[in-house]
Each structure stands twice: as C-alpha cells, then as structure tokens.
Amino acid sequence: MTEEIITLKEKSFKLGEAVAAVSDIDVSFCYQCGKCSTGCPVAYAMDLTPTQLIHAMQLGLHDVVYKSNTMWLCVSCLTCSTRCPQDVDIPGAFDAVKILMERNKETPREPDVLAVTKSFAQNLRWFGRMYELGMVGVIKLRTRKFTQDLGMGMKMLKKNKFNLLPGFEGAWETRKIFRRVKKQEKA
Amino acid sequence: MKYAYYPGCSLHSTGKEFDVSIRAVCDKLGVELVEIENWVCCGATMGHNLSRLLAASLPMTNLARLPEMGLDEVIVPCAECFSRFKAAQHSVKTDKKLRRDVVEVIHKDCNEDVGIIHPVTIFAEEPLASRIPGLVKRDLSGLKVACYYGCLLTRPPKITGFDVDGYPESMDRVLRAAGITTLEWSRKTVCCGGSLALSKPDIVVNLSHKIIEDAKSAGADAIAVACPMCHANLDARQDDMEKTFGVHPRMPIVYFTQLMGYSFGLSPEELLFDRHLTEVDSIFGLAR
Numbered sequence: 001m002t003e004e005i006i007t008l009k010e011k012s013f014k015l016g017e018a019v020a021a022v023s024d025i026d027v028s029f030c031y032q033c034g035k036c037s038t039g040c041p042v043a044y045a046m047d048l049t050p051t052q053l054i055h056a057m058q059l060g061l062h063d064v065v066y067k068s069n070t071m072w073l074c075v076s077c078l079t080c081s082t083r084c085p086q087d088v089d090i091p092g093a094f095d096a097v098k099i100l101m102e103r104n105k106e107t108p109r110e111p112d113v114l115a116v117t118k119s120f121a122q123n124l125r126w127f128g129r130m131y132e133l134g135m136v137g138v139i140k141l142r143t144r145k146f147t148q149d150l151g152m153g154m155k156m157l158k159k160n161k162f163n164l165l166p167g168f169e170g171a172w173e174t175r176k177i178f179r180r181v182k183k184q185e186k187a
Numbered sequence: 188m189k190y191a192y193y194p195g196c197s198l199h200s201t202g203k204e205f206d207v208s209i210r211a212v213c214d215k216l217g218v219e220l221v222e223i224e225n226w227v228c229c230g231a232t233m234g235h236n237l238s239r240l241l242a243a244s245l246p247m248t249n250l251a252r253l254p255e256m257g258l259d260e261v262i263v264p265c266a267e268c269f270s271r272f273k274a275a276q277h278s279v280k281t282d283k284k285l286r287r288d289v290v291e292v293i294h295k296d297c298n299e300d301v302g303i304i305h306p307v308t309i310f311a312e313e314p315l316a317s318r319i320p321g322l323v324k325r326d327l328s329g330l331k332v333a334c335y336y337g338c339l340l341t342r343p344p345k346i347t348g349f350d351v352d353g354y355p356e357s358m359d360r361v362l363r364a365a366g367i368t369t370l371e372w373s374r375k376t377v378c379c380g381g382s383l384a385l386s387k388p389d390i391v392v393n394l395s396h397k398i399i400e401d402a403k404s405a406g407a408d409a410i411a412v413a414c415p416m417c418h419a420n421l422d423a424r425q426d427d428m429e430k431t432f433g434v435h436p437r438m439p440i441v442y443f444t445q446l447m448g449y450s451f452g453l454s455p456e457e458l459l460f461d462r463h464l465t466e467v468d469s470i471f472g473l474a475r
C-alpha cells in the first residue's frame with residue numbers, strides 16, 4: 001500500500017463496531033506488530049497484508065477494506081491468530097467483513113470465492129450433506145469457468161471418488177436450521 | 188472402548204479410504220465406533236464465512252445426539268470437521284447469547300461438554316499406543332514417511348488442545364509404533380491452501396507444491412495426512428504442479444490410517460490404496 005494522507009470522520013469508526021456486532025471480535029486490540037503478515041502463507045497474493053487490512057478496519061476505511069482482495073484470499077489457516085500477541089481473531093474479523101459486504105450488497109474483489117461459498121450453502125440446503133458432483137455443477141454455472149480443473153475432475157470420476165447420486169439424510173433438519181438462522185439474524 | 192463416530196461428508200465420498208481405513212484399524216485395536224445417525228454437515232468454511240450462528244449450530248446439532256446414544260465422546264477424523272466442532276463448542280461456552288440463539292435454532296439443548304477427539308490423539312495415547320506394536324505384521328521400517336498435520340488439527344492450540352501447534356509429534360509416534368520410519372521436516376503444519384481449491388487453484392498448487400518439495404528433500408517416500416482436504420490438494424494437484432513447475436512430483440499421499448492398516452497386514456485392496464490419483468505402488472515395494 002502506498003502512503004497517503006487520510007481524513008478520519010466520526011462515522012468511519014462504525015466499521016469496527018459493525019465487525020464486533022457480527023463476530024464478537026474487537027479489532028482495536030491490534031497494535032500493528034506485523035506478526036500476522038509475516039506468517040501468512042497467502043500474503044504474497046494479497047493486495048493488503050493482514051496487518052494493513054486490520055489497521056484499515058480500525059480506521060473505518062470502508063472503501064479500502066471493501067475493495068481489498070485480502071479477506072477473500074484468506075484460507076482461515078489460523079497461523080496468524082495463533083501467533084498474534086494481542087489475541088486478535090484475524091480470520092474471524094475477515095469473515096465478519098465478508099458477512100457485512102454480503103448484507104450491504106457490496107461487490108467482492110474475488111467473486112469466485114463467494115460463488116463457491118454460496119454454492120456450498122445451496123448444496124447443504126438441498127441435501128443436508130455435501131454432494132460434490134452437484135456442487136461442482138453449481139460452481140461452474142456461477143463462475144462460468146467450465147473448463148477449469150476438468151482434467152482433474154475426470155480423473156477423480158474415474159477413480160470413483162464421487163457419489164453419483166445425492167443422499168438426503170439430514171436434509172430436512174439442515175433446511176430447518178438454515179431457515180431459523182435467517183429468522184434469528186433478521187430479528 | 189466405545190465412541191460415537193462422525194465421519195462427515197468427505198469421508199462418505201472423496202475421502203472414503205480414510206473412513207474405511209479408520210474402521211479397519213479401530214477394529215484391530217478393539218475400538219467400537221457408532222456412527223451418529225442422520226448426522227448433518229459441519230458447515231466447513233462456508234458456515235463461518237456466512238454466519239457465526241450457522242457455524243455454531245451445525246456442529247452443535249450433531250453433538251446434541253450423543254446423550255440419546257448414551258455416549259459422551261465423539262471421534263471426528265476429518266480435520267476440517269474436527270476444527271469446526273471444537274470452535275463451535277468453544278463459542279457456545281464463551282458466549283451466552285450465542286448459546287441461547289443456538290438452542291433456538293437447533294431446538295435441542297446445547298451439549299457443550301462432549302469430548303471431541305481426533306483419532307491421531309487416541310492412537311498416540313494409552314491404552315491404544317502400546318497395543319499398536321503387537322499388531323504389526325509387515326516390516327515397514329524401510330519406508331520413510333513425512334507426517335503432515337496441516338492447519339486445523341493443531342490451530343489454535345487453546346481451542347483444539349492438540350499436541351504442540353508448531354511442531355506436533357503425535358502422528359509420528361503412532362506411525363513409529365507401527366514400525367514405520369518418520370522424518371524430521373519443516374512444513375508439518377504449513378497450510379496447503381485448503382478451501383481455496385475450488386476458487387483459486389493456482390494458490391493451492393503453489394502452496395501444496397512447496398510442501399511436497401520439502402518432504403522430498405527430507406527424503407520422504409510418502410506423505411501421511413489426516414485430513415481429506417489436505418489429501419485432495421496434495422494428491423490430486425500433482426498434474427497441475429507438473430504444468431506449473433515442469434516436473435511431476437510423483438509423491439504418494441496416503442492417510443496415516445492406511446499405513447497403520449498396511450502395517451497390521453491388511454491388503455492394499457482392503458485399504459483402498461487404488462483410489463489415489465497419484466500412484467502409491469512404490470510403497471508396497473518397500474515392505475519387507
């Protein structure tokens with residue numbers, strides 16, 4: 001990130017509060033030691049380091065935060081949160097940003113990552129358990145990357161890795177859980 | 188010894204060989220596994236990416252079944268499920284409001300005192316640890332294995348309570364008890380790229396390749412894993428590694444329970460060794 005002068009407004013501090021409201025995580029504990037970024041395996045592909053993104057969250061820089069690809073590339077490996085001297089749940093805070101973006105209909109920098117998450121959720125609502133073939137189909141429709149990983153997929157099919165048909169054990173219960181979660185979160 | 192058993196989605200499909208080999212090994216060790224009836228998915232990465240309440244409710248509804256089964260400990264082999272179960276239990280223990288919401292959602296009481304156990308841990312501890320050497324039927328001392336633990340078994344240590352997070356030893360102890368040589372190497376707990384497999388394959392190929400290269404330079408004949416997601420990334424991405432880096436790694440990636448079963452004299456067919464995308468036959472040549 002290049003250095004620039006930023007003006008902080010009263011309302012910008014609301015971002016930290018919003019994150020705390022959906023995740024119970026207080027990012028204000030971070031003192032920018034940088035330890036999280038040093039150990040992050042995906043930092044090389046992120047536009048902001050985890051430290052920088054947490055800092056931007058503290059400062060309430062909505063634009064900087066929402067435009068970043070960092071939280072979308074985070075794999076939740078928990079290396080950073082295990083090492084953080086201030087006990088900040090960094091990937092948890094990133095999850096919170098993604099949840100806020102989804103609620104505010106913000107466009108993600110990495111739409112494919114969100115597409116996979118949504119395909120997974122749809123899959124569970126339908127089947128209660130992961131039905132890989134169905135999920136891969138939905139992902140392809142959502143990302144429109146029809147040939148990506150085709151070779152690997154064919155090899156896995158040949159090795160009998162996938163169940164050809166979905167089961168429905170637990171489907172009913174899962175659907176009820178999804179519905180009640182939605183209701184609770186609206187309340 | 189009798190435990191509830193939660194296989195999770197992957198062990199019923201892409202990771203069936205993990206399920207089959209755990210059951211076979213438990214049978215030899217005198218451990219009875221009772222699968223939770225009509226279990227539902229733990230929510231995996233999707234759950235916590237979408238909603239904290241959903242991420243806590245899916246594991247807790249599974250744990251709520253244990254009292255009916257008359258059991259208070261559950262074995263969870265998939266590292267992703269294990270981590271989600273532990274995290275959900277921790278979050279309802281520490282957040283009373285969340286706990287109340289979860290009870291509303293699952294329509295059952297929250298059963299937060301259940302023991303959530305990974306098979307590596309019970310095999311590494313007494314009484315099972317000392318039963319292992321007595322079951323060995325094949326001499327695998329010529330086989331050099333790098334044990335890969337990945338992220339979610341070990342981190343965060345205060346929640347998973349698993350071994351040492353930076354340099355765990357429990358899987359090494361289990362395989363050594365089964366007569367297999369295990370190696371010292373540096374990427375035991377470095378991430379393979381996990382759930383980015385379906386959205387950002389290039390990152391997964393890069394991270395997983397580093398793990399395989401490191402194991403190779405330590406002299407490994409195979410990498411042992413305890414997670415279906417790590418397995419898929421390390422095993423199924425080797426063709427892509429060849430495309431990106433020019434050389435096919437040809438590194439056998441197997442579940443640690445398959446190696447235990449092989450040491451106990453079970454056949455490769457019984458342990459479903461033929462389901463891996465990268466050939467593992469070189470392992471059999473090293474048995475004496």
Ligand code: SF4
Nearest residue numbers: 030032033034036084
């Ligand atoms: S390790 Fe913790 S305190 Fe240090 S920069 Fe990262 S979040 Fe902030």
Ligand code: SF4
Nearest residue numbers: 040074075077078080
């Ligand atoms: S959890 Fe995310 S931010 Fe933290 S080290 Fe892992 S990939 Fe990086």
